[in-house]
Amino acid sequence: VVPVITLTTDFGLRDAYVAEMKGVILDILGESGHLVQLVDITHDVQAHDITEGALALEAAALFFPRSTLHLAVVDPGVGTRRRALVLRAAGHVFVGPDNGIFTPFLGGDWAAFELRAAEYRRPVVSQTFHGRDVFAPAAAHLIRGVVPEKFGPPIVDPVRLAWPEARVSAGSIAGAVIHVDRFGNLITSIRLELLGSLDSDVMAWISGKALPVVGTYGELPRGAPGALLGSGNRLEIAVREGSAAGLFRARRGTRVVVSRSSSKNSSRKRRQPGPRT
Amino acid sequence: VVPVITLTTDFGLRDAYVAEMKGVILDILGESGHLVQLVDITHDVQAHDITEGALALEAAALFFPRSTLHLAVVDPGVGTRRRALVLRAAGHVFVGPDNGIFTPFLGGDWAAFELRAAEYRRPVVSQTFHGRDVFAPAAAHLIRGVVPEKFGPPIVDPVRLAWPEARVSAGSIAGAVIHVDRFGNLITSIRLELLGSLDSDVMAWISGKALPVVGTYGELPRGAPGALLGSGNRLEIAVREGSAAGLFRARRGTRVVVSRSSSKNSSRKRRQPGPRT
Amino acid sequence: VVPVITLTTDFGLRDAYVAEMKGVILDILGESGHLVQLVDITHDVQAHDITEGALALEAAALFFPRSTLHLAVVDPGVGTRRRALVLRAAGHVFVGPDNGIFTPFLGGDWAAFELRAAEYRRPVVSQTFHGRDVFAPAAAHLIRGVVPEKFGPPIVDPVRLAWPEARVSAGSIAGAVIHVDRFGNLITSIRLELLGSLDSDVMAWISGKALPVVGTYGELPRGAPGALLGSGNRLEIAVREGSAAGLFRARRGTRVVVSRSSSKNSSRKRRQPGPRT
Numbered sequence: 049v050v051p052v053i054t055l056t057t058d059f060g061l062r063d064a065y066v067a068e069m070k071g072v073i074l075d076i077l078g079e080s081g082h083l084v085q086l087v088d089i090t091h092d093v094q095a096h097d098i099t100e101g102a103l104a105l106e107a108a109a110l111f112f113p114r115s116t117l118h119l120a121v122v123d124p125g126v127g128t129r130r131r132a133l134v135l136r137a138a139g140h141v142f143v144g145p146d147n148g149i150f151t152p153f154l155g156g157d158w159a160a161f162e163l164r165a166a167e168y169r170r171p172v173v174s175q176t177f178h179g180r181d182v183f184a185p186a187a188a189h190l191i192r193g194v195v196p197e198k199f200g201p202p203i204v205d206p207v208r209l210a211w212p213e214a215r216v217s218a219g220s221i222a223g224a225v226i227h228v229d230r231f232g233n234l235i236t237s238i239r240l241e242l243l244g245s246l247d248s249d250v251m252a253w254i255s256g257k258a259l260p261v262v263g264t265y266g267e268l269p270r271g272a273p274g275a276l277l278g279s280g281n282r283l284e285i286a287v288r289e290g291s292a293a294g295l296f297r298a299r300r301g302t303r304v305v306v307s308r309s310s311s312k313n314s315s316r317k318r319r320q321p322g323p324r325t
Numbered sequence: 326v327v328p329v330i331t332l333t334t335d336f337g338l339r340d341a342y343v344a345e346m347k348g349v350i351l352d353i354l355g356e357s358g359h360l361v362q363l364v365d366i367t368h369d370v371q372a373h374d375i376t377e378g379a380l381a382l383e384a385a386a387l388f389f390p391r392s393t394l395h396l397a398v399v400d401p402g403v404g405t406r407r408r409a410l411v412l413r414a415a416g417h418v419f420v421g422p423d424n425g426i427f428t429p430f431l432g433g434d435w436a437a438f439e440l441r442a443a444e445y446r447r448p449v450v451s452q453t454f455h456g457r458d459v460f461a462p463a464a465a466h467l468i469r470g471v472v473p474e475k476f477g478p479p480i481v482d483p484v485r486l487a488w489p490e491a492r493v494s495a496g497s498i499a500g501a502v503i504h505v506d507r508f509g510n511l512i513t514s515i516r517l518e519l520l521g522s523l524d525s526d527v528m529a530w531i532s533g534k535a536l537p538v539v540g541t542y543g544e545l546p547r548g549a550p551g552a553l554l555g556s557g558n559r560l561e562i563a564v565r566e567g568s569a570a571g572l573f574r575a576r577r578g579t580r581v582v583v584s585r586s587s588s589k590n591s592s593r594k595r596r597q598p599g600p601r602t
Numbered sequence: 603v604v605p606v607i608t609l610t611t612d613f614g615l616r617d618a619y620v621a622e623m624k625g626v627i628l629d630i631l632g633e634s635g636h637l638v639q640l641v642d643i644t645h646d647v648q649a650h651d652i653t654e655g656a657l658a659l660e661a662a663a664l665f666f667p668r669s670t671l672h673l674a675v676v677d678p679g680v681g682t683r684r685r686a687l688v689l690r691a692a693g694h695v696f697v698g699p700d701n702g703i704f705t706p707f708l709g710g711d712w713a714a715f716e717l718r719a720a721e722y723r724r725p726v727v728s729q730t731f732h733g734r735d736v737f738a739p740a741a742a743h744l745i746r747g748v749v750p751e752k753f754g755p756p757i758v759d760p761v762r763l764a765w766p767e768a769r770v771s772a773g774s775i776a777g778a779v780i781h782v783d784r785f786g787n788l789i790t791s792i793r794l795e796l797l798g799s800l801d802s803d804v805m806a807w808i809s810g811k812a813l814p815v816v817g818t819y820g821e822l823p824r825g826a827p828g829a830l831l832g833s834g835n836r837l838e839i840a841v842r843e844g845s846a847a848g849l850f851r852a853r854r855g856t857r858v859v860v861s862r863s864s865s866k867n868s869s870r871k872r873r874q875p876g877p878r879t
Contacts, residue, residue: 127818
């Protein structure tokens, strides 16, 4: 089996930073004749936006084979006293700064260790680019078979982000947009588990507008908005072959509410027009 | 030989969608110990623009080794009744929606099969992301050796796009811009076969301007426009070290005409100033 | 050991050009059963900007394993009489146009050969895309074991760029911004060697403003500017979690000066306010 390393950063693809990391990894692995599959998750995380990095990881990481190593570097605290860590969770391995970027994987069993051992870093560690000098070498040494325990002492209190969630109250679920994708689809904090089985008595509200909840884009007329269960098992607001972000001038944080109307009486709906942003 | 999978989508590189597809592929191949070379053709196809996806594939696919598997997902019809297919053509294999994206490869011999067999999909298929749940698994299983016939019934009438072509009439060829590249070069629907052997008696017309036809950028003065045979064997309008798209405010669909003047009498040319847009 | 090929171009990732190059490489290597690791350094070099390509290579190339082959195609002179070359330098191999893009690697021992042998090109060479038709095949044949000497006659006078440097005069070093990265950090032509050991008596000047020189971003208040030694061993102007390029309206070429004040007398500093742009 060829080991897989994924990379998630806010470095962009215009600069050579990501390539420097890959060069360091291949240089360390080359010595031991290891082959590796390098896969980019994204490098276009908004600069310094740890939550966006965590959301990209949450979306993609667990589709990779067990034991995949996920290297994630959104690291506004580089050069400060923030810790560096390796985390074993969900059958995968994660390497990056201890700033909350791995929050989505701290729900079940996990074990974390600080990246401290000098022999698994580059000989000279810059103050500004631990992606290349600390995290990439750690990833390569882990692939070579060095166990996480060898890197440093256990971390029992990794930083956790305040994770975007949704609130359930009588008859409605209040959440928010957590990501706007390339198509202008609005991915929300409202998860499948909360929604239970969606039915036609449910409406989604955004920016004061009520939208039907549908099963797929194809049920919407072209250019019309609706809500549906997205591929990451979250409620999504979409416009068929159009941009919901544009239509509703929505961004991360925009409020989204799902309300279940227990009655079929539509006049009652009119008197209770639902939440507005 | 290491099998090659190329990927062409309109998903962009900011979201994690492409990585989700790659994760699924590697996960399925990992079980069987298969190694694979993953190569991106482009993920910046304009959202929902099937023709642009088809043009990217046409430009790049056949440079890859025989038997390369080309996974292409520009899929505005996801979740509707559009079919999914695997296509054998030109010694390569293509996997994607049956919406015309493989039109360029339907000119010679081909065979196509519908992707229907549940055992070659992900256990749960989302309504919005068949790239990950249907096409990526199909690609991985094909690399593992499952033959196309196993996926479902033959498709004898795959969707074909109205393909951008050029019209030849007495003394001229009328075509259009089909792609504007990063440099602002205008790639047209006028192919080498139509042009025959270009000679100096040919002029290209765009936006009411006549341009010389040259052999290479180097024959143009810096900043000057001209027409030449591009690397994809299509007539191209270029500005040396500049942008033809900018100079002519051209976009896909902008009309381009090549006229052969059968006479050396340049005054005659003046009286027949050629077509205007 | 799996051979590594890096790619650096100004082709962007929207068009299929980079994929065409990779297809050609894999096609030639496939015949001989060779496995290869393909790594993008960047494809977002400003169109035709040879210096920017050279700076990207300088930043990343030598982090890769020895013997890595670096394919670099920023080639405004394609189709003119500019030479094509393979260069052995610094234990690595470089392939691209002879237009100065490899200037950073011509400081020590090196040997260069012209890419002329027809058998190591594609059968038909376009006038506009030597990346695909000349350089990619050369890279593949080099990986297959063809020695550089086989490609053509030695080149003893490769083109060298006027390289952005810094000038040292009494008490100060005058340089310029050479690159603006994604974060808005300003990388300058002032190298570590010139700076010697930075101490707190040093100030950096840009756009008429004096900035403290710090060890790491973390020493700056959020949103405050400072100068520090960047990861490429060059002086860098940064704003903590902000954009120095935005704050100072700086771009490549903007003047940056470091002055050492030999006295602790701060009133003297006030009377000599340092250089302005």
